[in-house]
Amino acid sequence: MADVSASDGTALRSVGAFLGRHGIVVAFGLFMIGFALTNERFIDMDNILGVIRSSTILGVMALGVTFVVISGNLDLSVGSMMSFSTIVVLDLHERIGPELAIPLMFAMTMSLGALIGFLVGYLRLNSLIVTLGMLSAIHGLTLTYSGGQNMDIADQQATWFSVFGQGRVLGIPVPILMFVLLAVVLATLLAKTPFGRKVYAVGGNDVAATFSGIPRARVVFMTYIISSFCVATAGLIQASRSMGSQNTVGQGMELEVLAAVILGGASLMGGAGTVFKTVIGVLILGFIQNGLLLLGLEFYVQYVVTWIIIILAVWLDIAVKRGRLWSPIA
Amino acid sequence: MTDTTPALRLENIVKTFPGVRALDGVSFAVLPGEVHALLGENGAGKSTLMKVLGGVHQPDSGTIYIEEEPVVMTNPLEAKSKGVVFIHQELSLAEELSVAENVYLGELPRKRFGRVDWKRLHADTAAILDRLNCGFGPGAIVGELSIAKRQMVEIARALTVDAKAVIFDEPTASLTDAEKEVLFDIIRDLREQGVGIVYISHRMEEIFRISDRISVLRDGSHRGTLITAETGEDEVTRLMIGRSLDLSRNVARTAPGEVAFEVRGLSCEGLFEDVSFELRAGEVLGFYGLVGAGRTEIAETLFGLRTPRSGEIHLKGRAVTLHSPVDAIRHGISLVPESRKEQGLVLGMNCRDNITLPQVDDLTAGPFVSDGAEIAIFDQYRDRLDIKTPSWRQQVGNLSGGNQQKIVIGKWLAMRPDVLIVDEPTRGIDVGSKAEIHNLIRELAAHGYAVIVISSEMPEVLHVADRIVAMYHGRIMRTFTSDEVTEDSLVQAISGLGQDSAA
Numbered sequence: 001m002a003d004v005s006a007s008d009g010t011a012l013r014s015v016g017a018f019l020g021r022h023g024i025v026v027a028f029g030l031f032m033i034g035f036a037l038t039n040e041r042f043i044d045m046d047n048i049l050g051v052i053r054s055s056t057i058l059g060v061m062a063l064g065v066t067f068v069v070i071s072g073n074l075d076l077s078v079g080s081m082m083s084f085s086t087i088v089v090l091d092l093h094e095r096i097g098p099e100l101a102i103p104l105m106f107a108m109t110m111s112l113g114a115l116i117g118f119l120v121g122y123l124r125l126n127s128l129i130v131t132l133g134m135l136s137a138i139h140g141l142t143l144t145y146s147g148g149q150n151m152d153i154a155d156q157q158a159t160w161f162s163v164f165g166q167g168r169v170l171g172i173p174v175p176i177l178m179f180v181l182l183a184v185v186l187a188t189l190l191a192k193t194p195f196g197r198k199v200y201a202v203g204g205n206d207v208a209a210t211f212s213g214i215p216r217a218r219v220v221f222m223t224y225i226i227s228s229f230c231v232a233t234a235g236l237i238q239a240s241r242s243m244g245s246q247n248t249v250g251q252g253m254e255l256e257v258l259a260a261v262i263l264g265g266a267s268l269m270g271g272a273g274t275v276f277k278t279v280i281g282v283l284i285l286g287f288i289q290n291g292l293l294l295l296g297l298e299f300y301v302q303y304v305v306t307w308i309i310i311i312l313a314v315w316l317d318i319a320v321k322r323g324r325l326w327s328p329i330a
Numbered sequence: 331m332t333d334t335t336p337a338l339r340l341e342n343i344v345k346t347f348p349g350v351r352a353l354d355g356v357s358f359a360v361l362p363g364e365v366h367a368l369l370g371e372n373g374a375g376k377s378t379l380m381k382v383l384g385g386v387h388q389p390d391s392g393t394i395y396i397e398e399e400p401v402v403m404t405n406p407l408e409a410k411s412k413g414v415v416f417i418h419q420e421l422s423l424a425e426e427l428s429v430a431e432n433v434y435l436g437e438l439p440r441k442r443f444g445r446v447d448w449k450r451l452h453a454d455t456a457a458i459l460d461r462l463n464c465g466f467g468p469g470a471i472v473g474e475l476s477i478a479k480r481q482m483v484e485i486a487r488a489l490t491v492d493a494k495a496v497i498f499d500e501p502t503a504s505l506t507d508a509e510k511e512v513l514f515d516i517i518r519d520l521r522e523q524g525v526g527i528v529y530i531s532h533r534m535e536e537i538f539r540i541s542d543r544i545s546v547l548r549d550g551s552h553r554g555t556l557i558t559a560e561t562g563e564d565e566v567t568r569l570m571i572g573r574s575l576d577l578s579r580n581v582a583r584t585a586p587g588e589v590a591f592e593v594r595g596l597s598c599e600g601l602f603e604d605v606s607f608e609l610r611a612g613e614v615l616g617f618y619g620l621v622g623a624g625r626t627e628i629a630e631t632l633f634g635l636r637t638p639r640s641g642e643i644h645l646k647g648r649a650v651t652l653h654s655p656v657d658a659i660r661h662g663i664s665l666v667p668e669s670r671k672e673q674g675l676v677l678g679m680n681c682r683d684n685i686t687l688p689q690v691d692d693l694t695a696g697p698f699v700s701d702g703a704e705i706a707i708f709d710q711y712r713d714r715l716d717i718k719t720p721s722w723r724q725q726v727g728n729l730s731g732g733n734q735q736k737i738v739i740g741k742w743l744a745m746r747p748d749v750l751i752v753d754e755p756t757r758g759i760d761v762g763s764k765a766e767i768h769n770l771i772r773e774l775a776a777h778g779y780a781v782i783v784i785s786s787e788m789p790e791v792l793h794v795a796d797r798i799v800a801m802y803h804g805r806i807m808r809t810f811t812s813d814e815v816t817e818d819s820l821v822q823a824i825s826g827l828g829q830d831s832a833a
Contacts, residue, residue: 200679213659
């Protein structure tokens with residue numbers, strides 16, 4: 001963007017290009033300043049840490065879904081899959097203790113991911129249909145498993161299980177550390193490894209990727225494995241934080257997760273997006289919801305506002321690509 | 331042909347596009363009750379002429395007459411209402427609807443309150459279907475009909491107006507031999523009913539069977555009209571190709587080496603049959619034929635994208651099975667595909683990442699992709715192929731067609747293949763890049779690559795290939811060496827003529 005000497009027209013266009021590429025970061029900055037000016041409690045360190053901490057479960061899930069979306073697919077099953085993980089790990093904790101419960105829960109959750117990955121990757125079924133179906137199927141599985149009962153850890157003093165949700169290391173909450181660690185690992189995986197490159201290629205043009213000898217099916221399969229791993233991690237944090245859970249704890253989170261990923265600028269057409277931008281998307285959602293509460297609006301207003309913001313983000317995304325706000329043809 | 335007022339007449343049509351004189355004063359006339367074939371190589375101006383006739387393009391000068399009345403066409407609907415109708419290669423029917431609804435689509439007969447007059451609709455349609463001797467009724471669902479019958483629906487649609495001239499554009503491209511006969515019967519019936527018919531096809535054999543007169547276009551101008559009964563394939567071919575065609579075959583040829591690649595009896599259901607050939611290191615083998623002759627499908631099979639029903643593939647004397655492109659790449663086969671945007675490139679990715687995509691697994695330092703190794707490969711092929719891009723970060727989608735094609739070629743050269751297959755290497759790119767790519771192909775052969783070039787352009791295969799495989803309807807008709815090949819014999823071979831000399 002060495003357009004310093006360029007005429008006004010190109011300068012404007014490069015501003016547009018910059019906003020198109022980094023608009024989400026700019027919007028985030030403006031948004032934070034706006035809230036900070038109107039409410040002094042917003043900028044409070046405890047508040048900020050609180051928002052980040054409450055965003056971690058959503059955030060961890062969004063990291064995985066980022067891979068799925070960049071490869072050109074959807075994952076609407078993450079909400080009910082997270083309920084499943086939470087219920088399963090709490091129940092197993094009571095039966096076999098945390099040391100075995102945690103790996104077993106990860107294995108069970110990731111086999112659900114493998115099933116989705118098989119259907120979407122190898123059988124080439126439409127990911128919207130498959131994961132929408134799995135949303136419902138996994139919910140049924142969870143209720144069957146629990147018999148519809150809430151799960152609780154009976155003796156909360158006798159276990160170290162609460163460390164994932166409530167512990168602190170060097171004064172920083174463990175869930176935040178886990179989120180950051182996972183974000184760094186997955187960002188590296190996506191941006192720096194051959195696998196990450198293939199995810200972009202498959203999402204950008206799966207035919208050309210196939211013609212380049214990239215095993216599309218395996219790549220798609222792996223994105224769902226990653227997504228389910230992230231869901232299992234989120235379920236672990238959720239279970240450990242509340243040490244008990246309803247069957248519906250993750251209900252509706254699939255849309256919030258998708259919103260965060262799209263807000264971060266990942267294209268629903270596939271081929272574009274980064275882990276870092278998804279993290280920004282997660283934080284925006286978190287701070288918006290927090291800001292609305294601080295403004296004294298009712299909790300449920302956030303659903304409406306979140307929806308409006310997503311529509312605006314999608315519109316902006318497509319308008320930047322078209323070069324205009326509206327067009328009769330796609 | 332007693333009536334001498336032409337159904338349709340074109341006079342001195344000129345149409346230029348930036349840098350190209352697509353039509354250079356074309357005149358020709360179709361008499362009522364005549365089948366007039368229109369012939370020409372790809373790019374001779376046939377499709378531009380049809381677009382002018384259909385009102386898609388406006389001619390720079392010249393006039394269109396219908397029954398000697400000058401008309402101006404501004405869109406295909408207007409052309410239809412004036413009695414000029416097109417039967418296109420690709421059918422455009424609503425598959426879920428009935429035949430009658432399709433025939434009168436957009437102009438269904440109405441009763442009061444806008445209700446459809448089904449009785450009249452079916453009666454009118456039945457009358458037209460009778461005229462065509464169709465074996466189905468107005469109530470049949472189009473999606474359940476064969477391709478040939480759908481084409482009849484399309485023809486029936488044309489006949490809802492008082493058609494003066496019906497233009498068939500490669501109508502037999504997707505028909506079986508039996509279906510073709512039915513179509514010819516329909517065309518003869520229409521002719522007897524006094525309709526003027528323009529029949530566009532590459533297939534000589536058909537043209538000699540069905541047409542009364544033949545007009546030949548070459549390089550945008552009308553090279554002559556012949557009476558079918560009084561001419562022969564040789565004369566038509568000569569008009570089509572012309573003697574002035576520059577076939578500079580001054581490229582250095584190298585003595586071919588060992589057999590690198592051998593295919594025996596390869597067949598794939600409904601696509602190609604019993605394909606056998608061998609290819610030596612340092613040799614360029616051209617595959618020439620019409621679109622749909624099975625060339626691309628052979629390339630895709632050799633690259634592991636299709637599973638053959640039978641046949642063997644040998645690489646350096648060893649039989650191999652190719653289940654996927656991964657297998658093909660591992661065995662040293664590379665394919666530069668037909669469609670660079672759909673199959674060749676990830677347009678949203680940068681130049682470097684596109685070039686290194688097939689080998690990204692090997693360009694690593696530890697678990698990570700090595701930036702240095704990738705940039706080194708990009709630099710090497712940018713210089714070698716003279717790819718014009720400001721930097722490796724440039725998105726491939728922003729490059730010109732020629733440079734995009736060079737990226738695809740670079741991607742596969744970087745794999746250092748033993749066998750390089752290039753499918754339509756110069757489609758839709760400018761003349762300069764075209765020459766560069768031709769030279770590159772010869773240069774690769776000189777370096778010992780075994781190259782297969784698939785092309786629909788005769789000058790291209792004549793220019794670059796050492797031997798030329800002529801294909802027709804999924805079969806190899808003949809294999810020519812560059813010494814013995816002539817334009818006439820090549821055209822005959824790919825039009826299904828001269829089958830007796832099949833190799």
